[in-house]
Amino acid sequence: MTYENILVETHGKVGVIRLNRPHALNALSAGLIEDLNKALEAFEADKGVGAIVLTGSEKAFAAGADIKEMQDKTFADVFIEDFISKWENVAKTRKPVIAAVAGFALGGGCELAMMCDFILAADTAKFGQPEIKLGVIPGAGGTQRLTRFVGKSKAMEMVLTGRMMDAAEAERAGLVSRVVPAAQLFEEALKVAATIAALSAAAVYAAKESVNRSYETTLTEGIRFERRIFHSLFATEDQKEGMKAFVEKRAAAFRNR
Ligand code: HXC
Numbered sequence: 001m002t003y004e005n006i007l008v009e010t011h012g013k014v015g016v017i018r019l020n021r022p023h024a025l026n027a028l029s030a031g032l033i034e035d036l037n038k039a040l041e042a043f044e045a046d047k048g049v050g051a052i053v054l055t056g057s058e059k060a061f062a063a064g065a066d067i068k069e070m071q072d073k074t075f076a077d078v079f080i081e082d083f084i085s086k087w088e089n090v091a092k093t094r095k096p097v098i099a100a101v102a103g104f105a106l107g108g109g110c111e112l113a114m115m116c117d118f119i120l121a122a123d124t125a126k127f128g129q130p131e132i133k134l135g136v137i138p139g140a141g142g143t144q145r146l147t148r149f150v151g152k153s154k155a156m157e158m159v160l161t162g163r164m165m166d167a168a169e170a171e172r173a174g175l176v177s178r179v180v181p182a183a184q185l186f187e188e189a190l191k192v193a194a195t196i197a198a199l200s201a202a203a204v205y206a207a208k209e210s211v212n213r214s215y216e217t218t219l220t221e222g223i224r225f226e227r228r229i230f231h232s233l234f235a236t237e238d239q240k241e242g243m244k245a246f247v248e249k250r251a252a253a254f255r256n257r
Pocket of ligand 1: 023024025027030052063064065066067068084104107108109130131134137138139213
């Protein structure tokens with residue numbers, strides 16, 4: 001399937017979605033979000049895909065929601081269509097989604113990256129929530145997710161001033177998992193995604209769900225949830241294979257059973 005605003009390909013068991021509106025620094029138009037959701041849905045349904053990489057160009061992951069498209073909307077428009085709610089599909093995907101960010105990740109672009117499971121950054125990456133300069137605030141989770149990633153003080157400064165954070169600061173603050181040279185970003189993201197895609201899908205889905213649960217509940221409930229899910233994985237053939245392979249000093253061959 002071909003799309004107008006994104007490029008889609010697979011590399012082995014890794015699905016790749018590249019945001020592709022170069023004339024607008026990958027600004028997230030309604031059409032782009034529609035394409036993105038269709039591509040995510042297709043990868044979710046594809047048994048041959050075990051992990052997804054979401055990336056942009058060298059210059060921009062995404063420079064935010066499309067301001068030209070947004071500027072004339074009224075309160076009734078945005079309220080009735082529940083503007084931005086469709087973006088959340090990224091966060092609802094069960095397969096791991098890795099954001100590979102080079103250049104600008106601003107506004108909705110930063111929020112989209114934060115909806116992914118983790119962010120790998122090029123040393124050229126710049127993150128920011130500049131919505132305040134447009135007379136609005138982040139509307140796709142920025143005030144909530146950025147605060148959980150980097151803490152109140154830094155999130156508040158960024159949201160109130162619109163200041164950008166470079167890759168080194170983003171790594172220090174815990175917004176990104178790692179920074180790599182820009183020329184190696186895509187290759188590194190593919191490598192990490194391929195590593196995950198080769199593991200037991202049940203364990204991967206369970207791990208993702210359990211880490212995400214830590215945002216939604218108390219420590220006691222989160223640990224109980226984790227333990228029950230951990231127990232349940234002993235019902236899979238992949239657990240037997242994984243542990244047997246370790247004892248036999250060979251690589252495990254997971255079959256998603
Ligand atoms: C629409 C955009 C855009 C955007 C850039 N462009 N960002 N178009 N929406 N968010 C377009 C420019 O208009 C220009 O097109 C082309 O992309 C190149 O951009 P330049 O500004 O010429 O590039 P540069 O000088 O390198 O500056 C890069 C930049 C700047 C610093 C990233 O473009 C910028 O500040 N962009 C807006 C960032 C922003 O405010 N994002 C938050 C959006 S609000 P033309 O045709 O003029 O050449 C948001 C809310 C989400 O995301 C939450 C839900 C509501």
